[in-house]
Amino acid sequence: xxxxxxxxxxxxxxxxxxxxxxxxxxxxxxxxxxxxxxxxxxxxxxxxxxxxxxxxxxxxxxxxxxxxxxxxxxxxxxxxxxxxxxxxxxxxxxxxxxxxxxxxxxxxxxxxxxxxxxxxxxxxxxxxxxxxxxxxxxxxxxxxxxxxxxxxxxxxxxxxxxxxxxxxxxxxxxxxxxxxxxxxxxxxxxxxxxxxxxxxxxxxxxxxxxxxxxxxxxxxxxxxxxxxxxxxxxxxxxxxxxxxxxxxxxxxxxxxxxxxxxxxxxxxxxxxxxxxxxxxxxxxxxxxxxxxxxxxxxxxxxxxxxxxxxxxxxxxxxxxxxxxxxxxxxxxxxxxxxxxxxxxxxxxxxxxxxxxxxxxxxxxxxxxxxxxxxxxxxxxxxxxxxxxxxxxxxxxxxxxxxxxxxxxxxxxxxxxxxxxxxxxxxxxxxxxxxxxxxxxxxxxxxxxxxxxxxxxxxxxxxxxxxxxxxxxxxxxxxxxxxxxxxxxxxxx
Amino acid sequence: xxxxxxxxxxxxxxxxxxxxxxxxxxxxxxxxxxxxxxxxxxxxxxxxxxxxxxxxxxxxxxxxxxxxxxxxxxxxxxxxxxxxxxxxxxxxxxxxxxxxxxxxxxxxxxxxxxxxxxxxxxxxxxxxxxxxxxxxxxxxxxxxxxxxxxxxxxxxxxxxxxxxxxxxxxxxxxxxxxxxxxxxxxxxxxxxxxxxxxxxxxxxxxxxxxxxxxxxxxxxxxxxxxxxxxxxxxxxxxxxxxxxxxxxxxxxxxxxxxxxxxxxxxxxxxxxxxxxxxxxxxxxxxxxxxxxxxxxxxxxxxxxxxxxxxxxxxxxxxxxxxxxxxxxxxxxxxxxxxxxxxxxxxxxxxxxxxxxxxxxxxxxxxxxxxxxxxxxxxxxxxxxxxxxxxxxxxxxxxxxxxxxxxxxxxxxxxxxxxxxxx
Numbered sequence: 001x002x003x004x005x006x007x008x009x010x011x012x013x014x015x016x017x018x019x020x021x022x023x024x025x026x027x028x029x030x031x032x033x034x035x036x037x038x039x040x041x042x043x044x045x046x047x048x049x050x051x052x053x054x055x056x057x058x059x060x061x062x063x064x065x066x067x068x069x070x071x072x073x074x075x076x077x078x079x080x081x082x083x084x085x086x087x088x089x090x091x092x093x094x095x096x097x098x099x100x101x102x103x104x105x106x107x108x109x110x111x112x113x114x115x116x117x118x119x120x121x122x123x124x125x126x127x128x129x130x131x132x133x134x135x136x137x138x139x140x141x142x143x144x145x146x147x148x149x150x151x152x153x154x155x156x157x158x159x160x161x162x163x164x165x166x167x168x169x170x171x172x173x174x175x176x177x178x179x180x181x182x183x184x185x186x187x188x189x190x191x192x193x194x195x196x197x198x199x200x201x202x203x204x205x206x207x208x209x210x211x212x213x214x215x216x217x218x219x220x221x222x223x224x225x226x227x228x229x230x231x232x233x234x235x236x237x238x239x240x241x242x243x244x245x246x247x248x249x250x251x252x253x254x255x256x257x258x259x260x261x262x263x264x265x266x267x268x269x270x271x272x273x274x275x276x277x278x279x280x281x282x283x284x285x286x287x288x289x290x291x292x293x294x295x296x297x298x299x300x301x302x303x304x305x306x307x308x309x310x311x312x313x314x315x316x317x318x319x320x321x322x323x324x325x326x327x328x329x330x331x332x333x334x335x336x337x338x339x340x341x342x343x344x345x346x347x348x349x350x351x352x353x354x355x356x357x358x359x360x361x362x363x364x365x366x367x368x369x370x371x372x373x374x375x376x377x378x379x380x381x382x383x384x385x386x387x388x389x390x391x392x393x394x395x396x397x398x399x400x401x402x403x404x405x406x407x408x409x410x411x412x413x414x415x416x417x418x419x420x421x422x423x424x425x426x427x428x429x430x431x432x433x434x435x436x437x438x439x440x441x442x443x444x445x446x447x448x449x450x451x452x453x454x455x456x457x458x459x460x461x462x463x464x465x466x467x468x469x470x471x472x473x474x475x476x477x478x479x480x481x482x483x484x485x486x487x488x489x490x491x492x
Numbered sequence: 493x494x495x496x497x498x499x500x501x502x503x504x505x506x507x508x509x510x511x512x513x514x515x516x517x518x519x520x521x522x523x524x525x526x527x528x529x530x531x532x533x534x535x536x537x538x539x540x541x542x543x544x545x546x547x548x549x550x551x552x553x554x555x556x557x558x559x560x561x562x563x564x565x566x567x568x569x570x571x572x573x574x575x576x577x578x579x580x581x582x583x584x585x586x587x588x589x590x591x592x593x594x595x596x597x598x599x600x601x602x603x604x605x606x607x608x609x610x611x612x613x614x615x616x617x618x619x620x621x622x623x624x625x626x627x628x629x630x631x632x633x634x635x636x637x638x639x640x641x642x643x644x645x646x647x648x649x650x651x652x653x654x655x656x657x658x659x660x661x662x663x664x665x666x667x668x669x670x671x672x673x674x675x676x677x678x679x680x681x682x683x684x685x686x687x688x689x690x691x692x693x694x695x696x697x698x699x700x701x702x703x704x705x706x707x708x709x710x711x712x713x714x715x716x717x718x719x720x721x722x723x724x725x726x727x728x729x730x731x732x733x734x735x736x737x738x739x740x741x742x743x744x745x746x747x748x749x750x751x752x753x754x755x756x757x758x759x760x761x762x763x764x765x766x767x768x769x770x771x772x773x774x775x776x777x778x779x780x781x782x783x784x785x786x787x788x789x790x791x792x793x794x795x796x797x798x799x800x801x802x803x804x805x806x807x808x809x810x811x812x813x814x815x816x817x818x819x820x821x822x823x824x825x826x827x828x829x830x831x832x833x834x835x836x837x838x839x840x841x842x843x844x845x846x847x848x849x850x851x852x853x854x855x856x857x858x859x860x861x862x863x864x865x866x867x868x869x870x871x872x873x874x875x876x877x878x879x880x881x882x883x884x885x886x887x888x889x890x891x892x893x894x895x896x897x898x899x900x901x902x903x904x905x906x907x908x909x910x911x912x913x914x
Contacts, residue, residue: 076772079765084597086662089606089621091676091686091782092597094773169634172602172661173623176635210635322601322621328774337773 036358043433043492044230044351045384045396053352058437059114059229063348065392070348077345080338081107081114085297087171088324097324097333099298100174101167101310103133107342110225110296114349115442117225119202119451124168124179132451133296134166134180134204135221136214137417152262152271155281155420159218161211163310165295174321178209180222184452189461192476199461201412202452211314219417219424222450223278227441229434231276232347233398235285236384239273245379245403256376256466258405261421261428266290266303275404278430278449279422286343293334293342300325301334347393351433355491365488368481372473377429377466379403401432401492410464413448425465436490456486515825516817522743524804524816525750526735529579530728531806531814532797535572537721539809543569543669544714551707554693563673567786570666572809573721574793578801581756582749585727585734592653592720595662600671602633602652602663603709605700607676625652625663626705633661643708645716664713665720667783672710674783685785685857750819751891754798758841759884762794763877771873774864782859788852791876792845798883799838819890827893834890837883844876 042048047063062074084106085098104110110117110131117131137156140146148154158164162177170176184200191197204220243260250257261274265283274280282288290303298309300323307323329335334342356362369375378401387393406426416424427449435456439445445455453459463471474482546565550558573594579586600606604626623631629641638651652663662668675688691699693707700706727734738746781787800806804818824831851872852858861869 072768075760075764076769078760079769082765084595084662086597087599087601090597090600095597170632172599172631172633174632174635335773341772 036363039397040380040399041354041357043354043399044233045398047233047348047350047392047396048353049350050353051350053355053437054440056113056441056443058352059227059349059434059441061350063232063350063392066348067392070344070390070392073341073344074348077341077343077348080342081111081345083107085299085333088322090324093324093326093328094338097299097307099167099169099171100308100318100321100323101177101315102169102171102298103165103167103296104130104169105297107292107297111228113441114228116227116438116446117451118442118444118446119182119222119224120180123181124207129168129180132180132222132224133168134206135223135417135419136162136164136166137219137221137419138215138217139219152420153264155263156418158310158312159215161312161314162209162214163295163312163315165310166206167298167310170318171321174317175210177211178206181205181207182222189475191482193478195479197457197461199458200452200454202450219415221278221415221417221419224446224449224451226278226430227434227438228346228349230351230398230400230431231285231288231349232387232390232393233351233384233396234275234400234402234404234431235347236387236393236396237275237382237398237404238385241382242273242275242404246405254373254376255469256373256407258377258403258407258466259421259426261406261419263420274420274422274428277419278427279419280404280406280428281419281422285346286339289339289343289346293339299333301332301339302330302336303339305332307333347390351398352437355436357491359487359491361484362488362491364481365484365486365491368477368485369488372470372485374470375401376470377403377405377407378432379429399433399492402429405429407467408465409462409467412462412464415449432489432492435492456489457482460486516821517743518747518822519739519743520817521750521804521819521822522738522746524814524818525746525801526728526738527814527816528800528804528806529576529583529734530725530732531808532572532576532579532800533721533725533728535809536569536576537718537725539565539569539572540714540718540721544711544718547669547710547714550690551693551711554690554703556690559673559688559690559693563784566666566670566673567784567789570781570786570790571793573666574790575797575800575806577757577761577794578753578797579749580753581761582751582753583734583737585737586724589720589724591665592649593665593717594667595665596667597662598667598671599661599663600676602661603668603671604706626702626709643705643712645712645719648709648712648716664716666717667781668713669710669717670781670783672706672713676783686783747819747822747894747896750801751887751894751896754801755884755887755891757794758798758880758887762791763880763884767791767873767877767880770862771870771877774862785852785857785859787858788845788849791858792842792849795838795842795845795880799842802834802838823890823893830886830889830893834883834886837879837886841876841879841883844872844879847872848876 039045044063046065049061050064051061062071066074083095086092086096087098088096090096098105112131119132120127120129136159138159140149140157145157149157156164166180167177168179181204183203185203187199187201189197189199202222204222206214206220246258246260248257248259261280262271263274263281263283265272265287267284267286272283274283276282276285276288282291287303290301293299293301294304294306295310300307307325308319308321311318313319324333325331329338380401381397381399384394384396384398386395406422406428408425409427410425413427414425418424447453447456447459448462453462460471460474474485477485543562543565546558546562550562580590581587601621602624604624606621625631625640625643629639631638631640633652640647648664652661673688674686676686689699691697693703693710695703726732729735738749781790802818803820805813805815807813820831820835823834848858848861851861851869856869860866861873863869
């Protein structure tokens with residue numbers, strides 16, 4: 001984490017003692033000991049919703065200040081987000097084109113109420129894992145593939161038979177690809193005060209493969225659907241501001257590096273900063289949406305024109321299956337107009353306001369958060385740039401608590417599957433805003449890329465690598481202070 | 493009116509013309525709400541049973557007359573059902589169940605043959621075009637092989653519909669029956685509905701193949717609809733769970749469900765998802781009853797359902813009226829002006845819907861109205877959308893007038909919030 005050189009700041013940490021923190025410039029916001037900061041109650045700036053967040057719809061509001069026209073566009077986008085796609089051919093040209101292989105029939109199927117997904121409660125057939133899937137890839141097999149990766153034209157080499165992802169569903173008449181199978185084992189962790197916490201460590205495999213075994217070098221990466229709020233604001237952060245926090249060689253010796261992912265942007269035909277996805281594999285909301293449509297639902301769209309989605313040459317019946325491309329929609333299943341509404345909707349899912357941000361315990365938790373240098377990766381605040389035609393997203397001071405950079409998270413969380421620049425141990429810092437509403441919106445508190453953590457505490461305890469010191473610092477805190485820190489995170 | 497004036501003297505009313513009338517008990521309003529739901533679902537059940545009889549006649553004697561009679565029975569069955577949509581978006585029991593009877597769009601190709609035109613268009617004789625339940629005794633669904641040798645209610649409900657929760661295939665309910673009676677509407681935004689011949693059910697001179705199995709599917713799926721409607725009618729009966737849920741908290745749970753339901757149906761569902769989206773992309777699929785070209789009626793009866801619930805009065809299919817203390821009465825007691833504005837907006841929305849119905853009856857179906865380049869048709873649909881939005885705004889004001897945000901929703905987790913009409 002590279003910040004402008006500055007003087008040392010001493011922070012008095014109850015229960016931990018004095019912690020020495022280096023490299024914080026005087027001009028920067030430093031540990032706000034029991035204080036509140038201007039604007040922090042509105043993490044999305046002026047776009048923060050003022051609608052009720054006491055309901056499961058808390059993540060489903062439009063950006064404040066979106067305007068009447070914007071609201072109408074948002075509603076239509078919401079309809080597309082919720083739309084159940086049908087198999088082709090059907091009379092409903094605008095709604096068919098599902099699959100042939102898919103993980104979900106609708107966006108909402110995974111991002112339920114615009115919130116995060118979850119691992120299945122049990123393996124198939126007891127649960128069909130509707131908001132979680134496995135990414136598949138293999139190491140580059142030849143120079144051509146190496147060059148594509150080096151030039152950032154692609155993020156990974158698809159598994160030759162099953163493609164980029166394991167689709168566990170298929171339209172009628174067609175084989176699915178197989179089923180994800182998870183086993184959990186208990187992993188006891190003892191905290192500083194003797195408290196025993198049982199983590200669950202997942203192991204993944206694929207069962208009931210329909211087209212023979214996976215390539216022997218196949219790498220699996222489990223992914224749950226992330227929450228949708230605030231992504232238009234994250235997209236609006238000036239690239240230079242994100243890059244400014246990168247410190248790939250840890251020149252400031254704080255143990256935290258932070259790297260950018262560099263990925264292909266089909267819109268600009270160039271390499272761009274990766275921002276979205278668990279490994280920052282996509283540069284924009286448009287590319288992220290296009291990928292989800294094509295790979296998760298099998299829908300062709302302006303940025304991915306394959307009507308057969310993730311079908312490979314080894315799946316000829318899948319490639320030959322009827323598709324929903326129609327002339328009227330630019331020979332696509334999701335035409336440009338529908339796609340633009342979907343993207344606009346996604347960009348404008350509002351961030352909720354903070355709850356009880358001024359509560360003394362929350363403020364104590366905030367001090368502890370800073371004391372452990374959690375903000376070394378979970379960067380509190382940015383100011384967005386200008387977004388054409390979307391003043392509600394422009395020039396807003398936002399509080400995502402993420403630097404959007406890649407960090408080594410240690411062996412415990414590693415998927416050993418590179419994606420673009422990100423290696424098998426790196427993950428993008430997850431934004432923390434809205435996290436305290438997960439139970440209300442999604443009906444669970446399952447966190448991290450594969451939902452293995454069953455609470456915020458478990459999520460913290462899974463942190464390793466660059467975050468190991470912060471994790472150990474948390475584990476060493478007395479109970480009341482651990483609770484205060486979590487209360488702060490829940491207030492975000 | 494007796495209940496309204498019982499405690500107010502004429503003189504007082506004259507002296508204070510703006511003074512609100514006495515509000516009815518919330519529990520009485522809740523009872524009316526539940527009574528209308530019960531009557532609406534019971535009417536839907538009665539009509540579905542008539543449809544079942546008409547389908548039976550068609551299968552036994554597959555003549556064009558009997559096909560037309562079955563289609564008429566289907567259209568009649570939609571009349572009470574669409575009015576019950578006012579009970580969606582607020583009652584969890586209804587929302588959890590609705591997909592069983594009204595899911596849309598349909599996986600047509602999973603049920604029966606689809607047009608040869610599609611196959612020709614694709615330029616191949618792909619087996620997947622024939623991978624439907626009617627033509628096959630075994631079929632892969634969701635990637636797993638399912639035995640479809642016997643087409644029964646259980647097959648449709650347990651194997652096709654329920655497989656995979658939200659990923660389930662859409663192969664049952666009103667629209668599946670509609671597809672089996674009309675066939676695909678291949679006319680896009682041009683004129684004409686589906687054109688399935690009666691001989692598709694004629695086992696002696698069978699068209700479309702597998703006429704016996706098509707008849708079995710139609711019987712099973714109609715039986716399933718009858719079962720599902722019987723279930724919902726019972727939920728609103730004297731001891732039904734849906735009735736109990738809305739009567740909770742002295743009936744205040746009903747108010748939240750009522751306003752959230754009406755507002756959501758009017759704004760998000762009808763104006764937004766069904767009408768605006770279709771208009772935007774000029775897409776005939778956004779007509780709900782697409783095989784039968786009955787969408788105009790679907791929209792109209794949705795709007796009528798909103799009026800029924802707000803005014804606490806429903807005219808049943810036999811002509812009798814179920815009525816009682818209403819949300820309108822409650823609002824009027826707080827703000828006569830708000831109530832008047834709401835009623836005016838409801839009338840306006842119905843008037844706009846009626847204009848669409850009139851145009852449809854005049855020969856231009858809804859799918860044509862939303863067609864690209866049809867400015868007059870587009871405008872008519874847009875006016876209806878605007879009226880629905882205006883109606884939603886009045887309903888929002890009513891929520892404020894009734895101070896519904898103070899309602900505690902505990903004990904009724906179906907109710908997200910009355911304050912967040914979407």
